[in-house]
Amino acid sequence: MPSGEDDLIARYFRPLATAPGALGLVDDAAILQGQGDDIVVTTDAVVEGVHFLAGDPPGTVARKALRVNLSDLAAKGATPAGFVLTLALREAREAWLAPFAQALGEDASAFRCLLLGGDTVSTPGPLVISITAFGRVPAGRMVTRTGARAGDRVVVTGTIGDAALGLDVLKGGAAARALGGEAEAGAFLSGRYRVPEPRVALAEAVRDHASAAMDISDGLMGDLAKLCAASGVGARIEAVSLPLSGPVRYLRDRGVVGFETIVSGGDDYEILCTIPGNRLDSFRKAAARTGVPVATIGEIAAGAAVPSLMDQGRELMLSRLSYSHF
């Protein structure tokens, strides 16, 4: 006599729970074998109307919820080992749950991070999806935020600012108006907001080379400030070195968006790391083998200070560094 909740789990989520430790989702808990490794634990929630839009396709919501966690694991140098999912739903609608579970399963397989367990509860309010993801590193090898030293190069993956402008496109803001008929550019940017690209393939290279690392979720300069504060250092970033996508470059060249928005907008989910100068070549080669683009954007400076953003020799004033929920 299964209840609606059990039916829902059996129909949509049990097919995803193929890892032995998931026990087919029929138990109260999952098992993660410790072996000799350290288990890296990260947790990130996405809320309807805050991290994704009410009308976003369920598949992209699922992918984002998992990928923001995979991004954290990659930045810590960890290999994915599984995740648990908490879903607070207003109602159990097949039309939403089926594509959500389908996309979640596809990403879980693609990134080798299988569903281990979860909890499905009802809520009268907006959808909340909370994922706790697990990764493995050899004991003592997780990459923290605290190891950056003066002279280390500051490196980021991919391109910066796409997602913040993608959100503006989805909301019909200035970026949407400026792009006008450039549907492809708009779709690229909104796609970057909806479905980030976790740099899972780069985890091992980060672990082997980075003195400090984190993923960029709230804005490049704000997150760099956190890394610098944790390491007791400062940093000098060159705006000209920032890796920008074609659409962001287009909007910047036309004055629609300034560097401030690009470096303080949220949702990049790229890796920010510091690489000692003598490890940079080796890191670049390792990154090239994975196909993940990396760019050197500046250098760590001695003395704890808020990082500076330089544009043609002048420091840019930034009125905000990143997104904050409160």
Place this chain on the structure above:
Amino acid sequence: MPSGEDDLIARYFRPLATAPGALGLVDDAAILQGQGDDIVVTTDAVVEGVHFLAGDPPGTVARKALRVNLSDLAAKGATPAGFVLTLALREAREAWLAPFAQALGEDASAFRCLLLGGDTVSTPGPLVISITAFGRVPAGRMVTRTGARAGDRVVVTGTIGDAALGLDVLKGGAAARALGGEAEAGAFLSGRYRVPEPRVALAEAVRDHASAAMDISDGLMGDLAKLCAASGVGARIEAVSLPLSGPVRYLRDRGVVGFETIVSGGDDYEILCTIPGNRLDSFRKAAARTGVPVATIGEIAAGAAVPSLMDQGRELMLSRLSYSHF
């Protein structure tokens, strides 16, 4: 230049994160050393208006959010090893956050399950608190739902039905009216709803003796039905053997509540386990040493079937077995 979110974490939650693996909450991830153990992972969310009432004191909300997870770990025979917290808040109010964090910290210390990390996000909707908790067992020793065999005794801890009646008291329902001036009885029941008692002390005895176990969260008979289904067995429960608190007995004797409500109401957070007959004495002795009351309420029967509830030789019809969210 910390943001409001970072301030909030630093002020309220960093003092709780004293485990080395929490890295003072200044990193994106926490470290759980695998050593040789299996890590038992469980996740449970509580939603305002569903699992707790909007007016509930922040301290009891915090305790319940952690304890429902500790209850799962205990039922799996696992020793607590830490937890991560996701908090979806409408606003960051000191008057709510300070007592919430205070109580959470007290319970975390008392049950030796320290905060390892988390995520704090804003929501326009009801408060959602999602906790993923970790426990340790020697490799291969987690107690599952699948090992119950015909002849095993069915055992529960504590008393059953208090929380369901406590919720009725808080809502001013029939139980509240029947108790009338019996303020102490009402306070006992509502306290059992707001702050469950996780049977952490019994974890080792469960691991050493139980053939199957789970915690009772959605109702005794419904949860037993799940355990029986997972084990491919049935069960026969004697209503007369159900452990009832004084207030529940009082309400039952006056006909305010029937067995149906008692055995199908949610939020007990007691351990349900099956003990082979030849292990029962040893289990009882181990339980007595921990001070956790245990009661034998029936026996596992051969053949997969929905468990039956017997009252003076007659089987009681149950129109529902447990609470379901959907």
